[in-house]
Amino acid sequence: MNRTKQLALFFAILGMALLVSIWIGYQFLDPFNRDTIIATIPFDLSFSLISTFLFVVFNRIFHGMGGLGFVESKLVHSSQISVSFADVIGIDEAVEEAREVVQIVKDRMTSPKKKTKRIIRGLLLLGPPGCGKTLLAKAIATEAGLPFLALSGSDFVEKWHSLGASRIRGVFKEARRLSEQKGACVIFIDELDVIGRMRDFSTSAGEEETNRTLTQLLVEMDGLNQAEKGNIIVIAATNASEDVLDRALLRPGRFDRKLYVDIPGSEGREKLFRHFLSRVSSEKDIPVHALAQMSTGKNAADIENIVREAALIAAKENHATISLDDLMTALDKLELGMRSHAHLSDKERIRVAYHESGHLLAARFFSPEAEIVKVSIAPRRRKFSVVQQIPKEDVHIRNKETYLTRIRIHLGGYAAERIMFENTSELVREDFIQATAIAREMVWAWGMGSSGLIGNYHAIDVRDISDTFKQHLDNDSETLLRQSLEATEELLTRNRGLLERVAARLLEKEELKTEEILAIFKH
Incomplete structure (x- = not known):
């Protein structure tokens, strides 16, 4: 007999017992009370039906939100995922570490009683979005042939009191059941930072609810360290910095491994x-x-x-x-962005052409090892014009000269406008943002200023730095910008004829590719 039939039989017997009890009690009442009861039966019956209906509705809602219904909706079997390590491309180092994790889980499944076997309880995937963290987690579940409970941190955030903690308990309860049946189970929590941020012990209701949810997660993960709690591995992914997460989450015994999934080379x-x-x-x-x-x-x-x-x-x-x-x-x-239908005047097109020609010459002479793919003055949604340059190889460590080169290239358009028009335009806005940011980092974080000041002052609360010292740092940043501008203006003035030829060719064709650019520089 299934559960539904059992419940139906139980309620039928309960209803008959209640009717018999009411009938027996009714026999012993005096006529006045009998009439009163008969008169109130319609109201009592309506009230009972409405109460029962509301009870059933809210019970179903909460059952679905925090109970078995919620957990079952998140269950995915490995056969349904069909993602192998061969599908995870461009992050070979992360895949190799993931293979080791799978082997550890399989060893644990085949010899669960051996104390010498390595155990892994938690795997934390860190890195920027879109790099394959979720895909890698699915591949781990598929390669290990395990049931996969896929959740997001936002699944545990609701306005209902303690619902997040209830869902955490439900997920781990189901994971233990699946672990007993299948030998192991994977719980995957995407966007861990939603519930795993450093706890704030303020009195706000939202923070209290998040703290309860995180505390329950910590308790459940502690339970996994007990020998007979099932072979469960928790994989979590976050785009946030590791520093954002609560320290209790990161201690050994909860997330044993941290796997960095970075932008591919x-x-x-x-x-x-x-x-x-x-x-x-x-x-x-x-x-x-x-x-x-x-x-x-x-x-x-x-x-x-x-x-x-x-x-x-x-x-x-x-x-x-x-x-x-x-x-x-x-x-x-x-x-x-897509090409814009904006129609620039002749004067505006000339200014844009010289602006981009300035960038092009600065890129060509200050960074000759990089290839210039294209220069364009065709208006687009996000930019009026662009110079595209690609390095011959990936650069992982940059020195002072590299950053000075980048500043000079950013200031190429500004310098060209000053030389050709003796004034500048708003085209330099984005260039200034980039150049200023680089110069500031060089001085404030990397000790590359001309005054010799060293230290990472971003690591210090700005309120703890004196105004005089901040002025020294800012002066160093401004010096880097001015020296870079002088070098760029000197280059463009010396090659003014070339600057004019590039601008003229741009006005004629709007877009120049590598071969056309090289041809101009050869003449």
Whole structure:
């Protein structure tokens, strides 16, 4: 007999017992009380029905929100995920560590009683968004052949009192049941920082509820350290810095491993392009290495989006296959926005052309090892113009000269406008933001100022630094900017004829590619 039939039989017997009790009691009442009871029966019956209905409705709501119904909705079997380590591309180091985690879990499943076996209870995935943390967690569950409870930190945040803690208990209860049946279970919590931030012991109701939820998670993860609590591994992912998380979460015994899933390097981006292009119809001779170089700083999600957008562009242009031009157009569209229909006046176009020519010459002469892919003055949604330059290889450590070069390139447009028009425009806004930020970091954090001041002053509360000392730091930053501007203006003045030729060619064609740019510099 199933549970539903058992409940129906129970309520039927209970109802009959109540009716018999009421009938017996009614027989012993005097006529006046009998009439009173009969008169109030419709009201009592209506009230009882409404109360029962509300009880059933709210019981179902809370059962679904915090109980078994909620947990079952988050259960995914490994056969349904179908994500293997072969599908996780561009983050080879993270995959290797994940393989070791899977092996540890399998060893534990095959020999659960052996005390010598390594045990892992928690795995924390850290890194920027879109790099494959969730995909890696799914691959771990699939490779280990385990049931997978997939949740988000926001699943535990509700306005109902203690509902977050109740859901945590429900999830771990179900995980223990699945662990007993299947040998092990994976609990995956995405956006851990939503419930795992450093606790704030203020009196606000929201903070109290979040604290209760985090405390319950800590209690449940402590329970996993007891020998016979089941083979459960908790995998959590967050885009936030490790410093944001509560220290109690990070201590050994809760999250035993920390796995950093970072933005892929050049080789990783090349593999990602090959992978996503293999899933669509594309030309065979596409220079994937060049695409990888042009997409510096892009993650797996970005590259997938570039290929998807290129497929849409190819379909729109009735191309049978995706070409390099389609991919370049997609990259421009996602990075710079669609072409704008804004019509600049002749004077405005001339200013924009000289502005970008200034950037181009500064990039060419101050950073000759990097390849200039394109310069354009075609208006777009996010920028009026752009110079695209790619390094020949990924750079992981930058020195003072590298940062000075970046500042000079950012100031190239400003310097060109000063030379050609003896005034400047609002085109320099974004350039100034970038140049000022670099100069400030050089002085305040990396000890690269001309006065010799050293130390990372961002690590100190700005209120603890005297106004005089802050003025010294700011003066150093301004000195770097002025020296960089002088070097850039000197370069452009010395090559004014070349500056004018580049600007004229830009006004004629609006967009110049690598070969056309190199041809101008050769003459």
